[in-house]
Amino acid sequence: MTKKSVETINKSFVLDIRGIIEQSRRNAVRSVDFCRVQMYWNIGRRIQVEEQKGKKRADYGSFLLKNLSKELEPEYGSGFSVRQLEMCRRFYTLYPIANAVRSQLNWTQYRGLIKIDDPEKREYYELETINNAWTSRELERQIHSQLYERLLMSSDTPQEVIKDPMVLEFLGLERNPEYYERDLETAIINHLQRFLLELGNGFAFIARQRRILLEDDLARR
Known part of the structure; x- marks a missing residue:
């Protein structure tokens, strides 16, 4: 040729x-x-x-x-x-x-899963690992961050969730009851990719600040 x-x-x-x-x-x-x-x-x-x-x-x-x-x-x-x-x-x-x-799971991932005693919790992380293609390290981090437990706390307000010690540690913030919104916003933006991963599915970054119009807002126009 x-x-x-x-x-x-x-x-x-x-x-x-x-x-x-x-x-x-x-x-x-x-x-x-x-x-x-x-x-x-x-x-x-x-x-x-x-x-x-x-x-x-x-x-x-x-x-x-x-x-x-x-x-x-x-x-x-x-x-x-x-x-x-x-x-x-x-x-x-x-x-x-x-x-x-x-x-779809390797032995290192199974080693992390078999440490979990609760069968429902173990199955949750098992399926999430497959669906999100988590690496062994990502799976370990999700378990350590108590993602499953936080998702079960459906009664928590956004303020309670954002003050979760694991979330604050992830954002690099000290425990302080008086955080300003701009401090949290800056910390979240600086750790955006990892922060969204910690929260799980259903999140996307569109803009630093964006107004969202609901159906009632449109009806009043």
Whole structure:
């Protein structure tokens, strides 16, 4: 192929090929991540089955994980520590049905989810992570900010929500009962992208200040 013919290749064609390559790479990563999740789920299931054999011994579970880790770590590394094996067991306990394990989530995200005892709360963060394509770090931050609890407090006024210690910490403001509106506005604008993420779905930045006309306002015109 001559230099001239290379230069005349359709740019959109090249972009299409690049898109195929990038998508395939992303699919490969997701495939590997899910295989890892399935591996830990199966390990958790097998551990629980084995524990049932020694259930008459109060310390059998601890004994089993400790010795299993000793067998696995030298060959497979720190990913099979006692702590990790405990997570595998809890993972299977919380997700005993294989089909309930979602391929869109990786193991790091599941590690964050299985720390949540409340099943409804856990499911909320699980679905939000998938719907909003949260990374593991974003999921951790949302859980730490108590997004679920704040959404349940539907009786809270805007003033109460904005004084939430987690929100104030996020905005970089000290706890002070007498905030001026301009202080909050400046802090919110400075942290806009992260602030909207903390509040969840249904928010969009249109302008620093914008008058909103309601149906009653239009009727009076």
